[in-house]
Amino acid sequence: MTIQDRRNRDRLSQRQLITSTARALAGREGWDAVTTRRLAAEIEYSQPVIYKHFSSLDDIADAVALDGFGELAAALAEARRAAAPGDDVRAVAHRYAAFASDAPAVYDAMFSRSTRLRFGPGSPTTPSAAFAELRAAVAPHAGEADAETLTEVLWAGLHGLVVLLRSGRLRPGHDTARIDLLVGRLLP
Amino acid sequence: MTIQDRRNRDRLSQRQLITSTARALAGREGWDAVTTRRLAAEIEYSQPVIYKHFSSLDDIADAVALDGFGELAAALAEARRAAAPGDDVRAVAHRYAAFASDAPAVYDAMFSRSTRLRFGPGSPTTPSAAFAELRAAVAPHAGEADAETLTEVLWAGLHGLVVLLRSGRLRPGHDTARIDLLVGRLLP
DNA sequence: CGGTTGGGCTAGCGTTGCTAACCATTAGCG
């Protein structure tokens, strides 16, 4: 089995090479620069190799997005762990915004680019893990409101802030004030 | 002057034909279906005609977006006018969401597609008019918070809800509950 | 009626995502 094993390993590492190159390229020059030819040149293989792993370019973005959801979930968990008691939601919210601004290309893949990645029951667990992390922070402070709904609203608020900020539609320099206001009012 | 006048009129109506066709086509099949060839076929002219009016496809989307901002501003103003006193912010918020769900293609042009349309000082007045409308509804209830910041946060929340709902990332059937919660908590 | 202006067209360039067909190297087997 060692021979087939090595092949699988090679295959997997090649796939990983594609996604990581796509991610890096998107990070450097945006997703518009991620074309099959460009990507093929970057990984030093011909284009059809890409299609041995992914059936379309969008599939690659989805793979990057999936990784991103995992990393986001981990980052939020870490922020919640390290936060002072009572300040956890605020900390998680700021960590969310920081994630989006640190890796805009990945965030784009997760939310703006391909919308095909649904979540909720029946989907890959990773995306809902990130949501669950948010929910875990919110739930204790939900009070009389429905925790699920409240989490969705907080999430929407954060996402909206991220998107509008990136498109230059919010006044610069008020980032923390906006997030603090959102969290402060939403979770009294 | 009547001859040149007729020419200008024709030219303007041709331009308007392009934008309205693009809008309709995007509404029917999404912005991906709006290609120069397709658009040319639909207006029954050849492709280069399009470039007599717009220097790129994105410019067309921007024109549609600009119209959209005007319509949004008008819709929000109307909602505010017709609202019961004390319920105005909630009414405006729901009108915002309704606009997005009624004309998803236009909303896409305004926010998701081309990000080139900035607003704030120095931009076309129309986009900021929509924001001003939101602000006018919010300001009286701002309390001790900064009205501008609060408006931005409310707007982000609404936009986030719209976007996440459209991508199927929120539980269906809780739309009004989410908006009511957002408004209720944000403006006590 | 002749000269000029301008709106519209055909044709084509370079690039895109994706695929078909072929080649070579390697693995499995008598």
Added chain:
DNA sequence: CGCTAATGGTTAGCAACGCTAGCCCAACCG
């Protein structure tokens, strides 16, 4: 060791894209 089969890779090409150059014909002006 030698033959067959499968596997990983390539070159070449298709249809569709955004956008542009260059021409043609009709309408306007004197």
